[in-house]
Amino acid sequence: MSEISITLLRFGFLILLWALVLAAIGVLRADLYGTRVTSRGRGRNARSRPDARTNKTAAPSRAGTGVRAGAINTQASAVGHLAVTSGPLKGTVIPLGSAPVLIGRSPTCTLVIDDDYCSAKHCRVYPEGDAWRVEDLGSTNGTYLDNQRVGDPMPFKRGDHLRLGATTLELRS
Amino acid sequence: MATVSEVSVRSGRRSELTLMALAWVIIVLALALVDYHAAYLELVDIAIYGGAVAGLMLAAHITLRRVAPSADPVLLPAVFALNGVGIAEIRRIDYAEDTSFGTQQMIWAVLGVAIMIGVLLVVRDHRKLRRYTYTAGVVGLVLYLLPLVPGLGITVNGARIWISIAGNSVQPGEFAKIALVIFFAGYLVTNRDTLALAGPKVLGMRFPRIRDMGPLLIVWLAAMLIMVYERDLGASLLFFSIFLGMLYVATERFSWVAIGMSLFFVGGAFAALTVPHVRSRFEAWLNALDANVYSSGTSEQLVRGLFGMASGGLFGTGLGEGRPDLVPYAESDFIIASLGEELGLTGLMAILTLYIIIVQRAFRTSIGVRDGFGKLLAAGLGVTIAVQVFIVVGGVTRVIPLTGLTAPFLAYGGSSLLANWLVVALLLRVSDQARRSSEAVSA
Numbered sequence: 001m002s003e004i005s006i007t008l009l010r011f012g013f014l015i016l017l018w019a020l021v022l023a024a025i026g027v028l029r030a031d032l033y034g035t036r037v038t039s040r041g042r043g044r045n046a047r048s049r050p051d052a053r054t055n056k057t058a059a060p061s062r063a064g065t066g067v068r069a070g071a072i073n074t075q076a077s078a079v080g081h082l083a084v085t086s087g088p089l090k091g092t093v094i095p096l097g098s099a100p101v102l103i104g105r106s107p108t109c110t111l112v113i114d115d116d117y118c119s120a121k122h123c124r125v126y127p128e129g130d131a132w133r134v135e136d137l138g139s140t141n142g143t144y145l146d147n148q149r150v151g152d153p154m155p156f157k158r159g160d161h162l163r164l165g166a167t168t169l170e171l172r173s
Numbered sequence: 174m175a176t177v178s179e180v181s182v183r184s185g186r187r188s189e190l191t192l193m194a195l196a197w198v199i200i201v202l203a204l205a206l207v208d209y210h211a212a213y214l215e216l217v218d219i220a221i222y223g224g225a226v227a228g229l230m231l232a233a234h235i236t237l238r239r240v241a242p243s244a245d246p247v248l249l250p251a252v253f254a255l256n257g258v259g260i261a262e263i264r265r266i267d268y269a270e271d272t273s274f275g276t277q278q279m280i281w282a283v284l285g286v287a288i289m290i291g292v293l294l295v296v297r298d299h300r301k302l303r304r305y306t307y308t309a310g311v312v313g314l315v316l317y318l319l320p321l322v323p324g325l326g327i328t329v330n331g332a333r334i335w336i337s338i339a340g341n342s343v344q345p346g347e348f349a350k351i352a353l354v355i356f357f358a359g360y361l362v363t364n365r366d367t368l369a370l371a372g373p374k375v376l377g378m379r380f381p382r383i384r385d386m387g388p389l390l391i392v393w394l395a396a397m398l399i400m401v402y403e404r405d406l407g408a409s410l411l412f413f414s415i416f417l418g419m420l421y422v423a424t425e426r427f428s429w430v431a432i433g434m435s436l437f438f439v440g441g442a443f444a445a446l447t448v449p450h451v452r453s454r455f456e457a458w459l460n461a462l463d464a465n466v467y468s469s470g471t472s473e474q475l476v477r478g479l480f481g482m483a484s485g486g487l488f489g490t491g492l493g494e495g496r497p498d499l500v501p502y503a504e505s506d507f508i509i510a511s512l513g514e515e516l517g518l519t520g521l522m523a524i525l526t527l528y529i530i531i532v533q534r535a536f537r538t539s540i541g542v543r544d545g546f547g548k549l550l551a552a553g554l555g556v557t558i559a560v561q562v563f564i565v566v567g568g569v570t571r572v573i574p575l576t577g578l579t580a581p582f583l584a585y586g587g588s589s590l591l592a593n594w595l596v597v598a599l600l601l602r603v604s605d606q607a608r609r610s611s612e613a614v615s616a
Contacts (some may be wrong), residue, residue, distance in 0.1 A: 013519070
């Protein structure tokens with residue numbers, strides 16, 4: 001056999017080895033990516049609710065926190081958005097419709113925050129006429145609207161920063 | 174909480190056949206190249222060899238179709254390819270050194286496939302193995318003890334890990350590790366809750382009660398003592414890793430891994446300073462290229478292997494064109510260095526990736542299977558192969574001190590090859606259960 005054919009066979013062998021490896025990986029792809037992860041959800045009839053991921057731009061960092069799916073009526077005309085700008089849920093955006101938004105650690109809240117400095121039902125953002133208002137629900141560590149502690153309902157304007165625990169929320173249009 | 178379910182469960186037998194065909198080409202081409210460069214190329218021989226390999230592959234494939242139709246499709250082709258490349262390289266070293274290990278390895282490979290088929294036919298449900306938990310534990314210990322029996326055990330190269338049966342030397346430790354994986358799986362699946370939850374809490378970590386831990390500790394300590402006494406460092410490291418890995422999988426407690434690793438490092442450092450045998454291994458590892466260490470002979474093999482791999486470079490010298498025979502034990506302990514020289518980094522990476530695929534399949538099987546015993550068994554067998562490859566390749570490439578272990582499926586050694594085919598048989602059996610849809614299992 002000539003020198004060139006031997007060299008070709010030499011490299012051909014290496015190529016064949018890798019062909020086997022890649023073919024095997026190709027067969028495995030079905031197994032690696034073909035699995036479906038079914039979230040059991042929280043609470044009853046979790047399955048009938050829309051996927052939580054459709055309601056926000058970023059996935060929550062931990063399971064068990066985040067926007068409770070189905071709690072916000074996304075069909076209603078969104079007057080604005082409540083954006084989380086810092087904290088464990090940074091990047092999450094909640095569209096504001098006509099329903100009040102409850103924030104806290106309890107799984108029944110609209111925005112569930114896993115933060116030791118948050119109370120179970122920490123505060124509530126609700127519409128009043130055309131404007132939005134925020135009210136503290138007797139939280140232990142307080143809610144601050146632009147560094148001012150919220151006691152009685154206060155008007156929540158666009159661009160205002162709402163701080164509770166390690167989380168900051170901003171009202172955007 | 175989330176559940177993982179498979180969208181489509183294809184048996185994969187057809188993809189397995191395609192991969193097998195590819196592996197067949199690799200196996201036959203490897204042998205043909207080796208024979209050609211040794212100027213022994215006989216087309217008749219190659220045809221017989223090719224026919225035999227095809228026959229074994231078909232036999233294994235048909236057995237799977239009959240008794241384990243949903244078994245993992247990539248395990249067998251990967252294992253066949255590794256075994257075939259190993260045989261070709263061993264034969265190549267035979268030509269250089271005028272030995273006949275290659276032919277013997279072929280016979281062992283045939284026996285290995287036969288054992289695999291036999292195990293698949295006999296063990297129809299891996300859960301039945303759980304009944305033999307304690308039997309397996311005792312069998313494992315006895316196998317480890319056999320080389321110490323006077324008249325039966327033989328000492329080769331300072332390690333007393335072989336026994337002589339009818340003129341053949343057998344390494345019972347290779348089979349003992351499988352028996353002990355079965356024992357650990359059976360024991361841990363029964364006692365994992367008490368091991369993980371009950372017991373006194375010290376320094377924020379929960380320690381299990383002595384009576385839960387007792388049987389485990391006895392088996393572990395006995396095996397470790399025997400292996401240290403037999404001077405089988407690689408096997409003791411492997412065994413320790415299997416033990417830790419399975420304990421971690423069973424209890425999900427990282428504290429175990431932390432405790433085990435720190436104990437091991439303390440013990441290793443102590444042995445490195447006091448035991449002369451271990452000390453010289455450490456010396457050869459840390460100062461391998463030192464002129465004094467090299468000329469004393471302790472690091473000679475290691476350094477020759479390193480230079481061999483360096484001369485192989487990126488694409489290797491080509492099968493049959495290098496000089497791997499310059500390394501002592503190039504066909505067994507240093508087959509990785511031989512392959513690194515002749516196939517280069519590219520070829521060695523392909524081989525390591527094949528190992529990764531095998532180990533990944535073992536862990537995937539472990540995730541997929543529904544019973545705890547099967548989970549632990551598959552994970553334990555996966556850890557066995559992974560750690561063995563790490564110890565061998567790490568030793569040869571000077572990442573960790575060199576210990577005498579054989580690269581699974583590649584290196585010359587009948588016991589090692591048979592034992593690893595046995596591992597594959599068990600993995601295939603568990604994966605069949607794991608990949609079968611739940612309706613088929615309950616029916």
